[in-house]
Amino acid sequence: MKAVEIFFRLFFALIGLGLLPVSWFHYEHQWQLHKLLQELDQSLKIDTLLKRWSQLDSIPSPLARAHQDYYYFRFLVELDESEKAMKLGLMLQRSFPGYYDLEQWLSVLELQNRNFKGSLYWVEKAIDYHPLDESNYFQKSLILKRMGLDKEARKAQEEGLMIGKRNLTFRNH
Amino acid sequence: MLKLWLLYFIAFPFLYHETLYEVYGLRVALFYGLVAVHCLNLSFTGLSKIQKLKPDLLDMALGLWVSLRFVSYLALHTVLDNPPPGWLYGLDTLMLESAAYLFYLCLRLETPNSEFFKKLGFGMIISHLAVVCLQWGWSDFSWVRELSDGRYNGSYFHPNVFAILTVAIFALIWFDSARGCKKAQRTDYHWYALILTLIVLWLSASKNAILGMGVLLFFRSKFRWFILIAGALFFFLFLQLRSNVSPEETFRNKLSHSVSIRLTIFQSTLFAISQNPAGLGTGQYATRIHSYVKENLHSYFPHPKQHSLNKAHNFALEWICESGWLMIPVLLLITWILYYCPFNHCKAALSITALCSLGSVHLNYPEGFLLFSLLLAGMNRDFEEIS
Numbered sequence: 062m063k064a065v066e067i068f069f070r071l072f073f074a075l076i077g078l079g080l081l082p083v084s085w086f087h088y089e090h091q092w093q094l095h096k097l098l099q100e101l102d103q104s105l106k107i108d109t110l111l112k113r114w115s116q117l118d119s120i121p122s123p124l125a126r127a128h129q130d131y132y133y134f135r136f137l138v139e140l141d142e143s144e145k146a147m148k149l150g151l152m153l154q155r156s157f158p159g160y161y162d163l164e165q166w167l168s169v170l171e172l173q174n175r176n177f178k179g180s181l182y183w184v185e186k187a188i189d190y191h192p193l194d195e196s197n198y199f200q201k202s203l204i205l206k207r208m209g210l211d212k213e214a215r216k217a218q219e220e221g222l223m224i225g226k227r228n229l230t231f232r233n234h
Numbered sequence: 235m236l237k238l239w240l241l242y243f244i245a246f247p248f249l250y251h252e253t254l255y256e257v258y259g260l261r262v263a264l265f266y267g268l269v270a271v272h273c274l275n276l277s278f279t280g281l282s283k284i285q286k287l288k289p290d291l292l293d294m295a296l297g298l299w300v301s302l303r304f305v306s307y308l309a310l311h312t313v314l315d316n317p318p319p320g321w322l323y324g325l326d327t328l329m330l331e332s333a334a335y336l337f338y339l340c341l342r343l344e345t346p347n348s349e350f351f352k353k354l355g356f357g358m359i360i361s362h363l364a365v366v367c368l369q370w371g372w373s374d375f376s377w378v379r380e381l382s383d384g385r386y387n388g389s390y391f392h393p394n395v396f397a398i399l400t401v402a403i404f405a406l407i408w409f410d411s412a413r414g415c416k417k418a419q420r421t422d423y424h425w426y427a428l429i430l431t432l433i434v435l436w437l438s439a440s441k442n443a444i445l446g447m448g449v450l451l452f453f454r455s456k457f458r459w460f461i462l463i464a465g466a467l468f469f470f471l472f473l474q475l476r477s478n479v480s481p482e483e484t485f486r487n488k489l490s491h492s493v494s495i496r497l498t499i500f501q502s503t504l505f506a507i508s509q510n511p512a513g514l515g516t517g518q519y520a521t522r523i524h525s526y527v528k529e530n531l532h533s534y535f536p537h538p539k540q541h542s543l544n545k546a547h548n549f550a551l552e553w554i555c556e557s558g559w560l561m562i563p564v565l566l567l568i569t570w571i572l573y574y575c576p577f578n579h580c581k582a583a584l585s586i587t588a589l590c591s592l593g594s595v596h597l598n599y600p601e602g603f604l605l606f607s608l609l610l611a612g613m614n615r616d617f618e619e620i621s
Contacts, residue, residue: 088259126320190524192532
């Protein structure tokens with residue numbers, strides 16, 4: 062009986078002590094991520110991103126990890142941090158294909174690297190996953206134009222405009 | 235400890251602040267904290283309660299459910315194709331679900347009585363109305379969320395979550411006389427709750443919740459035909475008046491569209507289930523469903539960032555999709571046990587929450603899930619009554 066009592070006391074004490082920091086870390090993580098997104102929306106700077114990201118990463122809270130990493134990847138692309146962004150982007154795409162606009166951002170990244178074929182490959186993938194997202198077609202048009210394929214670029218742009226017009230009449234929620 | 239939980243749930247809609255990333259960030263953080271305090275309290279003072287607890291069928295079936303979620307989390311990182319790049323992926327969902335099971339067990343030890351649920355129901359319905367008043371009159375207040383396309387959301391994630399939780403709370407109040415509810419005399423208190431719930435339903439414009447409430451009252455009321463006619467009139471009036479707001483609203487309120495959107499999402503989910511007997515992994519529906527999305531779903535959700543694309547709109551399908559085919563018998567077992575639990579106010583509220591969740595997302599969000607766990611703890615476990 063004594064052993065059972067000690068077991069239960071220890072079990073609940075350990076869980077309780079374990080969950081207290083989880084509660085704080087969860088709050089802290091939510092707050093830091095909000096602050097990071099707000100700051101980066103106002104002015105996108107690599108120093109801010111890396112500083113805030115290391116703070117965020119040091120909090121041992123598993124707050125929707127894929128979602129958080131998606132943001133980090135997107136900001137890295139916008140800041141032209143090609144190497145880091147490509148590594149993270151490919152890793153995320155392998156596990157979560159079609160999640161948000163991952164493929165479209167990979168295409169943007171390849172375009173920044175002047176790898177037109179790679180960029181076209183990713184934008185086609187993006188169209189496969191989200192065929193009615195007009196921004197994919199505008200991205201495709203941009204790549205084709207850079208490749209000197211003006212006729213195809215115009216066609217992709219018209220397709221994007223047509224789909225965009227259609228989407229306007231649908232619910233945006 | 236029960237008083238602390240009562241306070242937490244009554245303050246539920248106000249546990250929001252705009253400086254947190256997720257709408258439910260503060261609610262979940264506080265939930266972990268309260269479960270921790272409850273466990274520590276049990277460890278120091280509540281040992282006699284633990285020793286008295288005799289686990290019943292429902293406890294064990296729910297334990298099986300949590301274990302399966304744990305197994306599918308492990309499978310995601312070890313057996314399944316293309317595992318995520320770290321153990322943190324999916325851990326947030328697993329942690330919340332495990333903590334909710336612990337919360338359920340803690341409440342089972344405290345055995346909340348009908349007085350607790352009466353206070354909870356009335357307190358929550360008042361706080362829901364208070365948050366509506368704040369949203370209407372003081373929308374700049376940082377502790378209150380802005381409206382979702384003109385629909386009141388009570389600072390919850392979505393107006394549907396707000397409306398369905400309100401209907402569940404209404405069920406707690408309406409059926410508070412535990413048994414023989416068809417013959418129960420209603421007091422002013424019950425009618426006030428009905429009026430407040432109708433106001434919330436109107437403002438949140440949730441068709442799902444209105445239908446759920448209609449079904450609940452129809453099956454558990456002595457005036458069922460009167461309820462049916464009054465409910466139908468309310469529903470058509472609601473569709474008519476709400477649809478005059480704007481062309482967008484007209485579209486939104488067409489029931490046929492709502493149904494076809496859901497059917498399309500269900501098709502995609504069923505396709506994913508058929509392709510993945512071991513499931514997609516705990517908490518991975520939103521991130522991994524896109525490879526199985528049917529063509530026509532894009533007509534409704536063309537942009538990948540539209541949130542509705544990331545939810546199955548049916549709690550059972552989402553859990554089966556994440557945890558694999560083994561989840562089907564586990565859910566059937568839980569449903570079978572719940573079906574045979576004697577009727578009480580918690581069973582009424584639980585049924586309405588589950589029924590509405592067959593076409594909505596709220597059980598897969600923390601707010602709905604935590605209230606569901608609370609209601610499970612309040613089920614009447616007098617299984618001998620069955621015989």
